[in-house]
Each structure stands twice: as C-alpha cells, then as structure tokens.
Amino acid sequence: MTARLLRVAEVTPLSSLITRFRFECPDGGTLPLFSGGAHVVVEMPDDGVLRRNAYSLISDPMDGSGYEIAVRRDDAGRGGSRFMHSRVAVGDTMRIGAPVNLFSLDLRARKQLLIAGGIGITPFLAQLRQLMRLQLPFELHYAARSREDAAGLKLLPDLPQVHFHISDETRQVDLDAILSCQPLGTHVYTCGPAGMIRAVETVATRLGWPKGALHSEAFLAPPPGAAFQAKLARSGKTITVGPHQSLLEALEAADVDPPWLCRGGACGQCETAVLSCKGQIHHHDHWLSDAEKASQTRIMPCVSRFQGDELILDR
C-alpha cells in the first residue's frame, strides 16, 4: 500500500470522547486531493503490534495542505483509538495511507440526503464541503445520543438544511417523515451504527425507494473470538490467529501480505479462496454474497474468523 510519513500538526479535542488530528507533509508539500467520503488507513506501532485503522477524512477534499480525521475513543475496543488518544502528540510522524473512497457521492442524483449517527458524521463533513463547492442540493440529518457524542456539531455549517437530532433532548429522527417527502432522484447515504443503517434501509424499502438509491458505510472493527489456526497452501506456513487479532493481521505477521484497502469488510480487496474448510467460517463482512458465505469457499481475512478442525487458504 502506498503510505507516506506525515507529521501530526494539530491535536484538537472536540469533546471528551472525540479528538481531531491533522496531518501534514513534514516538508510542507501538498498531499493528493480526494473526494468526500474517502478514508485513510493510519498505521500505529503499538508496543510491537502494528495496528492499522481506517478513518474517514473530514477536511476539505480540495485542500491538499493536510488531512484531518476525527477519532472517537472506544475504551472497550482493540486499542487503536486508545493509542490515538493517549500516545499521539503534535510533532510525531505517522504512516498514513493514500485516500481511498468506498462511500462516494453519486453525482447523478438530483439531491443528496445524508443521515449520520454519532461518529458516523465524519465522511459527511468532507462531502458537505464538496457539495457546497459544487452548489448541489442536499439535506443532512445528524443524530447523536448527547451533545458530548455530537462532536460534529462544532464542525457543521450553520445552514437550514442541516438538522440535529439529540436523543437526550428528545429530538428523535423520524425516518418516515424524512424519507417520505424527498424529490424523485434523491439518493440517501447512511453512516452510523448498524441498527441505524438497517432502519434506513427498512423504511426506505417500505416506501418504495430503489436499492440503487441507498448507500451506506459501516466500517467494522475485526471482532474478537477464539484463537484458531490456518494453513497457507501457497506459502507453506501454518499461522495462529490470536483472540484479539484478525486473520489479516496474522497473515501480515507471518510476512504474507494480501492486498487490502479498508480492513473493515467493505472493499473486497483481501478476498481469499478457501481450499479446505472443516468447520465453520464466521463471516462478518459486507462483501461476499449470502450464497458465497454459505458455500464456505471464500473468506474476508480482515474481519472474518474460523472455528473448527482445518482451514486451508490459497495464500
């Protein structure tokens, strides 16, 4: 993967849980521009473990002077967000991958309807800049549990088409109301908890929205589970995947480097053929079809796990 060493230029707490990080070229050069919805993978050398987490870019896509991300601290998580919050300081250099967009706006739409839950606001912050520059119609709904969780409030423009829904202040999102009055040609984008994405899909489908107008992004953290072994047919190795390690991370630790882009079950890059499977693959990705998952002949090593006697991969 093309990653470059960038300097941490700013660390700005946005709320008690969410901090913004700004990265710039150490030599003051410009970075490649991107499009709203793009993410970067941040490498974190954490006491011998190399963590790689994907974060949506929140800065202006047309501003190459730096990249900005917002990280929500998850104390129950695998440690990436804790590392960012506790170990990263202004002046550090970190390896940051090139921007990749798996959640871009469909610019053929007549109107863009953006629905964010909590930290899911991040890709929309860059998309809003793009939409305002292109002067395209949009409507944003931002739902958060509390103002503490709603760090995006400070980063959003004060516009009539930007709506806040704070649960603590009993302003719930009424998806029926939002989705039933959109002009023909509207596309809806959802980023937030899985339940919110499902709810938007359910209501939209009931109201007759076509599938092609529904977009969503949910990066999955690799779920923990019992340790398991995998045999690698091409490289002739046997690896053990730890309880808090992903199969992809275990492959990399054994110097087997499958291609990847999102490390969260969405992009499809690390798809791997399963040559033998005596047991059950626990699929967690959004990439393989239900039929492919059931056949147990493909696996997405970034998020999926295995339980059983033998797993042989074409790696």
Next chain:
Amino acid sequence: MPSTLFSPSIPSRPVYAGLVSQGSAPALMLADAEGALALADLAARDPAVMARAQLIYIPAGSDHAARLQALKPAQFHQAPSFATALPRLRKALVDAHMGTAVYLAGTEGLIGQALAEALAAGLPLDAVQCEHRGSIARRMQCVHCKGVTENVTTDPFTCSHCGLTLFVRDHYSRRLAAFQGVCVDAETPGEIPETQEIRP
C-alpha cells in the same frame, strides 16, 4: 401480443425485464402503441397499481386508449408523439417524490428516451421498470454525422441526415437512447450487403 424476447447479444444491448407491480404506490406510466397491452396485463395482475397512477399514452397508430382509460388510472393523458409528451413527463418527474414507481412499455425508442429522462432526473437504473411490446424498429444514431434516424427496420439502412449506408449495431447509448449505426462500405465504397429485416 406477448412481450418481446430479444436474442442474447453484447452487454450494451438493453433487455427489458417486464413490468412487476409495486402495488398502490404513486406511479408514473408511459406507453406507446402496443405497450398499452403491457400496462393492461399489469393492471390485470394487480388492479391496485392504477390507484395513484399518472398514465401517458402515445397511440402511434394503434388504438388502445379506451382500454387504458377503462383501467381507471388516477390521471390519463394521450399525446400524439413522444416530443409532445415530453414536457408532461419532465414535469411529472420533477414533481414526484421518492417511492414513485416508473413503468415504461412499448417500443425501444420510447422506453429508451423516457429512461434517459428518468436517469437524468437522478433515478437509478433499477428504479425504472420496462417491458418491450410491438414494433422492434430501432432508433439509430449515425456515428459519423451524429444524426438520429427513427424507426429503422432494415440492416443496412440509409442515414436520414447524411445519406451514408449504415450497419445496424447492438452497441447502444443509454444517454442518447439510440443504437449506433456505422458506415457499412467505408473501405470499399459502393459494396453494400443485401438489405435484411431487423430481427429481435
């Protein structure tokens, strides 16, 4: 007259899956000629489909208007040609909300041009239902002069704009709603293959 089955071809060649009722959702329906029968069959399978339907019909030499009106769509409008139906179609697309079902039925020229309007209005391809009925005449664009010749039924044919003899390709432009016609005797002028009727 049943819906048309086209022979398998390159991916560019449109195929028309047939109309499936979306129930009593608001609907925008457009049909020409024998396309009326596809709407009649749709309504026979699910009468509720007409409850909130705005139906535009272009008879184009057929006369199924009375039959369509008997299905009691919420609105019925008859137009003499696609060009005259277009302002109404555009207004309907502008006014409609997401959740409106779009049904197109009839010739490829009508389906293609109405689909191009729907896509330009921001609808994704999977939101528009199409069923082919009636004439298999094609709307052809001359790749040389860019002129469009309507109702082409033979291969090769003469471009109605520049006069070149054009070979009928399955290569299709969704934006232009036209198949591509390519000069058939560019390398050996005057050597023109025998004219054949276009087949489905």
